[in-house]
Amino acid sequence: MQLLPKKNNVERFLVVLGFILLAAVYYRLAEGISFIQDDAFISLRYAENFVNGNGLVFNEGEKVEGYTNFLWVMLLSAFKFFAIALNLDFNHGLNLPSLAQFLSAFLGVPVLFAVYFLSKKILKSKIKERTTGVVSFAASAMFLFTTPFIYWSVSGMETSLFVLLTLLSIYFFLDYETSKKRNIFVVVSILNSFVRPEGLFFFFLLIAFRLIKNYISSDEYKLNKKIKSSFDNPLISALIIYSIPVAAHLIFRLIYYGYPFPNTFYAKTEFSYEFLERGWKYYTDFLEAYLVYGILSLPPLIQLLRFKTNYMENVILGFSLVYTLMIIFIGGDVLPIHRFFLPVMPLLFILFISSSIVLVDEFVKSKYASAVKLALPFLLIVYSLFNYHRNEQLMLEKRSYEIGLVSKMKIYAEFIRSKQEESKIRSMSKNKKMCNKISVAMSTIGAFSFYSSARVIDLVGLTDEYVAHHPNEVEGIDNELPLLWKERRYNADYILSEKPDYIIFPAGAKPSAFAECAVFIQEEFRKNYYMQLLYSKELNQLLPVFTRLENVRGDSAECGSSFLKHYIEANNLFLRMIKSGDKKLIPIINRELDAMLQKCVVRQPEVNTLKGMVFYHTKNYSIAEKYLSDAANADSTNALARIYLKNIYFSQSKIDKAEMQIRQILKFSPYAIWGTNRK
Numbered sequence: 202m203q204l205l206p207k208k209n210n211v212e213r214f215l216v217v218l219g220f221i222l223l224a225a226v227y228y229r230l231a232e233g234i235s236f237i238q239d240d241a242f243i244s245l246r247y248a249e250n251f252v253n254g255n256g257l258v259f260n261e262g263e264k265v266e267g268y269t270n271f272l273w274v275m276l277l278s279a280f281k282f283f284a285i286a287l288n289l290d291f292n293h294g295l296n297l298p299s300l301a302q303f304l305s306a307f308l309g310v311p312v313l314f315a316v317y318f319l320s321k322k323i324l325k326s327k328i329k330e331r332t333t334g335v336v337s338f339a340a341s342a343m344f345l346f347t348t349p350f351i352y353w354s355v356s357g358m359e360t361s362l363f364v365l366l367t368l369l370s371i372y373f374f375l376d377y378e379t380s381k382k383r384n385i386f387v388v389v390s391i392l393n394s395f396v397r398p399e400g401l402f403f404f405f406l407l408i409a410f411r412l413i414k415n416y417i418s419s420d421e422y423k424l425n426k427k428i429k430s431s432f433d434n435p436l437i438s439a440l441i442i443y444s445i446p447v448a449a450h451l452i453f454r455l456i457y458y459g460y461p462f463p464n465t466f467y468a469k470t471e472f473s474y475e476f477l478e479r480g481w482k483y484y485t486d487f488l489e490a491y492l493v494y495g496i497l498s499l500p501p502l503i504q505l506l507r508f509k510t511n512y513m514e515n516v517i518l519g520f521s522l523v524y525t526l527m528i529i530f531i532g533g534d535v536l537p538i539h540r541f542f543l544p545v546m547p548l549l550f551i552l553f554i555s556s557s558i559v560l561v562d563e564f565v566k567s568k569y570a571s572a573v574k575l576a577l578p579f580l581l582i583v584y585s586l587f588n589y590h591r592n593e594q595l596m597l598e599k600r601s602y603e604i605g606l607v608s609k610m611k612i613y614a615e616f617i618r619s620k621q622e623e624s625k626i627r628s629m630s631k632n633k634k635m636c637n638k639i640s641v642a643m644s645t646i647g648a649f650s651f652y653s654s655a656r657v658i659d660l661v662g663l664t665d666e667y668v669a670h671h672p673n674e675v676e677g678i679d680n681e682l683p684l685l686w687k688e689r690r691y692n693a694d695y696i697l698s699e700k701p702d703y704i705i706f707p708a709g710a711k712p713s714a715f716a717e718c719a720v721f722i723q724e725e726f727r728k729n730y731y732m733q734l735l736y737s738k739e740l741n742q743l744l745p746v747f748t749r750l751e752n753v754r755g756d757s758a759e760c761g762s763s764f765l766k767h768y769i770e771a772n773n774l775f776l777r778m779i780k781s782g783d784k785k786l787i788p789i790i791n792r793e794l795d796a797m798l799q800k801c802v803v804r805q806p807e808v809n810t811l812k813g814m815v816f817y818h819t820k821n822y823s824i825a826e827k828y829l830s831d832a833a834n835a836d837s838t839n840a841l842a843r844i845y846l847k848n849i850y851f852s853q854s855k856i857d858k859a860e861m862q863i864r865q866i867l868k869f870s871p872y873a874i875w876g877t878n879r880k
Contacts, residue, residue, distance in 0.1 A: 219338045220317075223345055224310055230345075231306050231355045236600050237298055239607055240536065241305075241357035242647035243664065244268050245297045248277040249651065252285070257457070259664040260656050261638075266458045267664030269465050271450065272395035273359035277301055298651075301357040308361035309354035313341045315368040316547040322375060323555050326513050328562070339578035340554055344547045346585035347491055348596040352538045359396055360540060366393035367403060367544040371520065374407045375513050380435070387439045391446050398463065399524075403544075404443060406523055410516050411436055468662035468669035468690050469535075475680070476532035479687065483533025484525065487542050490592055492549065500556035501549075509559065517552055521545040535687055537599040554581070605740075606707060607648040612737045612744060613705055614652035616872065617641060620702075621654055642701040644714045649705070658701055660716035661688040668692050668716075675719040677762030683769050684713055691716030697725045704730060704747040710841075711772040712765075722762045727803070728754050731838035734866075734873035743844070743873060753838060760801030767797035768804070771811060779818060790815055806836040813845060822849050833865070840870035 243259070247268050251257050257274070259267045268274055280300055320337035344350055353360040366389055373386035390407075393400030415431035451461060460467070488495040501518060504510050510518065524545055528534075534541045554577070561573050621639050628636035642658040643649065650657045662668030672690040696704075697720065704720065710732060712718045720726055726747075733748040771793035778786040794808045813828035826849050832842040843862045850859035866873055 213334075216317075216334045216338055219335075219342070220314070223313055223341060227309060227313065227345055227351075227354075230351045231309065234351060234596070234600055235302070235355050236604050237302055237357040237607060237648075238536070238603055239610065239645055239647035241301055242298070242607075242649075242651040244270055244274050244359070245277065245301060245357075246647075246651045247274050248281060248297060251278045252281045259650065263666075264458050265664055265666045266454060266460070266463045267465060267659070269398055269463050270359040270363075270396055272392060273362060275395075276304070280304075298357060302355060305353075305357050305359075305361050306355045308365055309350070312350075312354075312361055312365045312368065313345060315365055315372065316341045316344050316551070319368055319372045319547070320551045320554065322372065323513050323517070323551050324558070326511055327555050327559055336554060336558065336574070336578050339581045340547060340550045342578075342582045343550045343585045346582070346589040347546060348589060348592040349491075349539045349543050349546065352596050352600065353540050353543060360543060363393065363396045363400070364543050364547075366396060366400070368547065370400075370403060370407065371517065371548070374411075375516065377411060377435075383435060383439060384442075387442050391443055394443075394447055395450065398466070399544075401447065402527070403520075403524075406520060407516070408436065408440065410519060414512065464666060464669050465663050468665075469688065470531070471689060472530070477529065479532040480529035483539075483541075484529050487539050490539070491542075491546065491588065497553045498549065500560055501552040504556045504559065510556075514552060514555065517548045521548050521552075532687075538596055554578075606645060608740065609707070609737075609744065610645065610648035611652050612735070612739065613746065614649050614655075616735050616746070617649075617653045617655045617703070639703070640699065640701040641703045641705060642696050642699070642720070643705040643707070644716055645705075645707040658696060658699055660691060660696060660720065661714065662690050662692075662716075667695050671695065674715075675722070675762060677765070678715050678718050678722075682715075682718060682766055683773060684715065684718070687715075689715055691719050693719035693723055693726075696720055697723055697729075700749065702749050704749075706745075706747075710745045711769050713769075718762070718765055718769075722760065722765055724757065724759055728752060728757070731836075731869060732841065733838075734840045734844070734870040736873050736876045738876050743841070745841075750838075754836070756803055758801065758803040760803065764797045764801035764804060767793045767800070768807070771797065775811060775815060778815070784819055787815055787819065806832045806839055806842075809835070810839060810842045813842060817845050817849070822852070825849065833862075837865070838869045840866045840873050844873060 246259055247257060250259070250261065251274070255261045256264065257266075258264055277297060277300065281297060317337050317340065320340035321334060324337055370386055370389045370393055373382045373389060376382035377386065386407075390400065390404040394404060412431050415433060415436070416427060419427045419430045421427040421430050454461060454463075458464070488498075492498055501510070501514070504514070505518060525542075528541050557577060558574055561570050561577070565573055617639055621636075624636045624639065638654065638656050640656040640658060641649070641653070642660055644660040646657050646659050646664060649655075657664070659665040659668065662672070668691060671692055673692040673694060674689065675693060693716070696716075704726075706712055706717050706721075712721045729751055730747040730749055731753045732745045735744045735746060736742075737744055771790050774786050774790045774793065777783070778790065791812060794812055798805060798808045809828045809832035813825045813832060816822075816825035816828065826846065829842040829846045829849075833839050833846060836842075843866050847859045847862040847866070850856070850862065863874060
C-alpha cells in the first residue's frame with residue numbers, strides 16, 4: 202500500500218497533517234474515557250491460568266472454552282511469558298489489565314489508517330480526481346468521531362484488533378486478482394477467524410461474493426459446468442490454505458474442550474421472535490445514533506437501484522447487508538454502545554462518501570460541483586463532531602457503570618481472598634495439607650474472577666459447560682420482570698446443587714438477570730443463604746453477599762415467582778426515591794411491598810426491612826424503628842435492618858441499644874463493622 206500520492210504535494214501535506222491531528226484527537230479522547238470493560242477480565246483470567254501452567258481454562262480443572270477471542274488470549278499470554286522471561290515486574294505498573302488496555306487502544310490508530318486506504322481504493326475506482334486522498338481522510342475522521350469506536354478501543358477487549366483485521370481482509374480481497382494480495386487476504390482472514398468466530402463467517406461471505414462473480418462471468422452454459430468453473434484454481438487454493446489452520450483449531454477444540462464451538466455459543470444462542478425484536482431494536486437504535494435515522498444509507502441505495510455501483514461497492518454493500526441481517530437475527534449485542542456494528546460502520550461511511558460524490562458530479566452543475574465536493578469532507582467532519590457530542594453522555598454513563606462495577610468486584614474479590622486466607626490458616630492449625638477453594642456463583646464474572654482465587658460458577662453459563670448445555674427455565678421468570686440482563690439460559694437447580702459458598706448479585710440485594718431471579722426464588726436459596734454485608738470505605742457503601750449457612754431459616758413456603766416483580770420494582774423505586782428525594786414514591790413503594798407480601802408471606806422480613814429503610818430516609822424514625830425491629834426480630838441474620846436501627850439509636854443517644862445491635866451484626870456480618878480493608 203502506498204501511503205501518499207506522489208503527484209500532489211498539497212494533498213500529501215493535507216493528509217499527513219490530517220492524520221497527525223487525528224492521532225492527537227484519538228489519544229485525547231481515548232485518554233479521557235480510559236476504563237476496562239468487566240468482560241475483558243474473562244480473557245485475562247484465561248491468559249493468567251495459561252501462563253501459570255493451569256491450562257487454557259477459567260476454573261482450574263474445568264476445561265470450558267468461555268472465551269471467543271483465541272488469538273487475543275494468546276497475544277496477552279505471549280506478552281506475559283515475555284515479561285516473565287525478561288524478569289520484568291508484572292505486579293506493579295506492568296500487568297495484564299494495563300497491557301490489554303494499551304494494546305486495545307494502540308490498535309485504534311492502524312484501524313483509522315485501514316479505513317483511509319479502503320476508502321481511497323473505493324473512491325479511485327469511481328472517480329479519477331487527485332483529491333481522493335483528502336476525501337478518503339473524511340471517512341477516517343467520521344469513524345474516529347463515533348462513540349463505539351472510542352469506547353471499545355480503550356475497553357481492553359479484542360475489538361480494535363478484530364475491526365482492523367476485518368477491514369484489511371476486505372481491502373486485500375478487493376485485489377483478489379493479484380496473487381500476492383490474494384494470499385495476504387487468506388492469511389489476514391485466518392488471523393481474523395482466530396480473533397472472533399465472526400471472522401470465519403466473514404471469510405466465507407467474501408468467498409461467496411467471489412463465487413458469484415465467477416459464476417456470472419463464466420462462459421459455460423450448462424449449470425453444472427458453470428458451477429464447476431466458478432471454483433477456479435485460485436479460489437480452491439485459498440480455501441485449502443485457509444482450512445488447514447482453521448481445521449487444526451477445530452480439532453484442538455474437540456480434543457481439549459469436547460465441543461466444536463465456544464461454550465458462549467451454546468450459552469447465548471437462541472432463535473426466537475423475541476430475539477428478532479431485540480435485534481431490530483438494536484439496528485434501529487444504531488441507525489438513529491450514527492446514520493441520521495438511516496439517511497446516510499440513501500445515496501448508496503439510490504446508486505444500487507440505478508445500477509450505478511461497481512463491483513467493489515457491491516462487495517461492501519453485500520457484506521454490510523448480510524452482516525447486519527445476522528446481527529438482527531441473533532438479537533444484537535448484550536454489551537452497550539453498538540459494538541457489533543463496528544466492522545461495518547466505516548464501510549457505510551465510505552459508501553456514503555463515494556455515492557455522494559458521484560451524485561454531485563451527475564446532478565450538480567460543473568461550475569459548482571468542485572466546490573461541493575471540496576466542502577463535503579469538512580461538512581461530514583463537522584457533523585461527526587456534533588454527533589459524537591450528542592452520543593457522548595450515554596457513552597460516559599456506560600463507562601461510569603463499568604468503572605463502578607469493576608471497582609465493586611475488586612472489593613468482593615478482596616473479601617473472598619481474605620476468607621480464603623482464613624481458611625488456609627484454619628487448615629494449617631488442623632494439620633491439613635490443603636484447604637478447599639472457595640466457590641462463588643455470580644453473573645458478572647470478569648473482574649471478580651481475575652482478582653480473586655475463587656472457583657467462579659457462572660450463573661448465565663458463559664464459562665460453565667453444564668448451564669450452557671442443560672438450561673432449565675423457571676415458570677414465571679419472563680420478560681415482564683424489570684431486568685437489565687437479557688440472557689435466558691440458566692439452571693438454578695444445578696447452581697444450588699453445587700452449594701457455592703457465596704452468591705453475588707452485581708445490583709446488590711435484588712436480582713437483575715433471569716438467572717439471578719431463578720436462584721433467588723428457590724426455597725433452597727432462602728433456607729440456606731443469608732445476606733451478609735461488607736462495608737467498603739472506598740465506595741462508602743454496604744455491599745451484600747449471600748452467604749451459605751445450612752438451614753439458616755427453619756420455616757418453609759413455596760411462593761413461586763409471582764412476588765418477584767413487586768420486590769424488584771419496590772427496590773428500583775426506593776433507589777429512585779433516594780436519588781431524587783421524591784416522597785410521592787413512598788405510597789407506590791408500599792403498595793408494591795404489600796402486593797409482594799400477599800404472594801409470599803414468608804418474605805415478611807424483607808418487606809419490613811425495605812419499608813423501614815423508606816421511612817428512615819424520609820426521617821420518620823419512629824415508624825422506621827417499628828418496621829426495622831420487626832424485621833430484625835423475625836430474622837437474626839438481618840444485618841441490614843440492625844444497621845439502620847443502630848443509626849437510629851445512636852441519633853437518639855440510646856447507646857446501649859445501639860451497641861446491642863452492633864453485637865448482633867458482628868455475629869453474621871462482621872465486615873459490615875470492620876470493613877473490607879481489615880487486616
